[in-house]
Amino acid sequence: MSIAERKERQKIELRAKILDAARMLFLEQGYEQTSIRNIADKIEYSPTTIYLYFKDKDDVFYALHQEGFALLRQFIRPLEHVSNPFERLKALAKVYTTFAMENTEFYDLMFTMPAPMNALQKEEWTEGDMAFGFLLQTIRDCQAIGYFEGMDTEVLSYTVWSMVHGICSLEIRGRCSKVLSDATHENIVAKATAQVLHILEKMNPPR
Amino acid sequence: MSIAERKERQKIELRAKILDAARMLFLEQGYEQTSIRNIADKIEYSPTTIYLYFKDKDDVFYALHQEGFALLRQFIRPLEHVSNPFERLKALAKVYTTFAMENTEFYDLMFTMPAPMNALQKEEWTEGDMAFGFLLQTIRDCQAIGYFEGMDTEVLSYTVWSMVHGICSLEIRGRCSKVLSDATHENIVAKATAQVLHILEKMNPPR
DNA sequence: ATAATTAACTTTACACCGTTAAGTAAGTAA
DNA sequence: TTACTTACTTAACGGTGTAAAGTTAATTAT
Known part of the structure; x- marks a missing residue:
């Protein structure tokens, strides 16, 4: 044997x-x-x-796609211990953009490339679910202490994800350097992320 | 002759x-x-x-890239006559997402494909500047009537663009259908855009 | 022990791709 | 009429993903 x-x-x-x-x-x-x-x-x-x-080239890169999500999970895991939900949300946004900027090729594969999505098809995409699930729970926890009152948790979570993804995506694809002044472009990802968090904080503080 | x-x-x-x-x-x-x-x-x-x-394949698609921006401009032009800046901002967000959803291939080429950016290189990208310039001016006008107090106009403009781009980009690349419930996924672009505008409105209303 | 079967891998081949260099045919200018 | 230019084509290079058939060695069955 x-x-x-x-x-x-x-x-x-x-x-x-x-x-x-x-x-x-x-x-x-x-x-x-x-x-x-x-x-x-x-x-x-x-x-x-x-x-x-x-099976084919996409199948190879789908395996890397999954690796990317495993890596993202490593980035996110420590945040499970941040007890204040809004602090956790802020940390999550920062960690997400850090991950994206430090692993641009992975990030591309995971979120902006058409490539291995054909491979995953109807499959479960459990790793992706986990990351989004963590955001979802964090937003829910924020709402439990008075943030984001009356908003749909799922829609808001998706919107927050979109915001941060948009920042990373534009930067990675170099669509901003053409349009921003040099001074503004420096650290624009951090600046825009901070801007988003600032907006979320000011918008609906807990009573 | x-x-x-x-x-x-x-x-x-x-x-x-x-x-x-x-x-x-x-x-x-x-x-x-x-x-x-x-x-x-x-x-x-x-x-x-x-x-x-x-010159090469990219050069062909760079011409289409420019066509895309010309088309976007057609979408945006009517908004020049919206006098209330915040209403104009809201309309701009809606028009932008409509453009993206009705012209997904163009949108991809313009904002998420690596392709013809090599071609444009250091060039001016004037059409892109125009669209962003319109957003910039709209945000500035909003600030003039008391919105977004104390925020950097350029950073905020870029952030708003990122937010809306993120929504369109995730939808086009199909990264949300896997993670959202069917009910939430229906019209998610419109819902998320509305969410963004709601947040912007609530965050910092003019005094 | 020998024959048949299976597993792991390679060779060959197909139909594409972007792009370049050389060739051709028609029109223009001397 | 001859030389030159323009507009286009043919042929070719080096690449791609992938399928079918071939090879070789190890395992199993007789």
Whole structure:
């Protein structure tokens, strides 16, 4: 039985090797520039071997997509211990933008690339749910202590996510440098995030 | 001289034909699926002819990028006559999201695709400036009547743009349908936009 | 022990892609 | 009529994702 076990192990190892190579190339050069052939070259296997482990290119990058969410979760996890809901919301926004700016390729893959969404299809996207679930709960907790009175929790959560995502997305795709003065553009992500939080705080303080 | 003029006219016509074909294919099938060869097929010229009129593929789509901004401008122009600045801001947000949802491929090209930004490089991006300039002026006008007191006009404008862009971007890339309940997802763009405007209104009403 | 089967991987090939260099045919100018 | 220019095409290079068929070695069955 040990032979079969070794083989099973080797299959898992090769799968991991493929993903390691894919991750390295992807983080260095982005999605478009990373080809199945590049990955195969890097691990010294033939390109078609990769198709024995993944359905297609999107399937490979869907695995990285999931890695991205696992990483985001690592960023978010410490915030579970922030007891004040609004402080937690503020920390969440900062951590989210930090994650995005420090892992732009991952962020792109997770939220702005058309690519591996075909792969995930109707699937559960549990990791994505978890992150959004944390935001949802945080907003709910804020409402429990008097913030955001009378607003729909789900819609508000989505809106807050949109706000912060918009900031990161515009910055990553370089649509702001063209339109802002240099002084304003410096640290614009931090400035805009602070602006959002300021607005949320002033809007509806707890009675 | 008339022959030279006719030739000049024909060159302009062919350029326009290329762009017409590119636009049709692009709006039907998106950027990745639209190839130089497809465009050439459609107009019954050889692929290489296109390179006599455009530097490369990005250069073709940069022309469409500009068309997109011209179209957005058409959407925005009527709002110049809305005298109340905050009403104008509200209308602008709605018009912007309407434009995005009715022209998702254009919107993608303009704001979320890496593609033709290489082409525009250090160039002026005047059309983009105009749209942002209108927002900037509207926010300034809002501040003149007491809204958004003490906030940096440029940062706030960028933040507002980010908010609305985030809403459109998440919707277009389908990152919300996975995470929202069906009921909330219905009309989420309109709901989230309304939410943003509600927050902006409640946050800092004029004295 | 030998034959049949299976697993893991490779070779080859197809149909695309963006782009360049060289070739061609028609029109213009000398 | 000859030389040149313009507008376009053909052919080709080096790349892509992916499917089908081939190979080789290990395992199982007889």
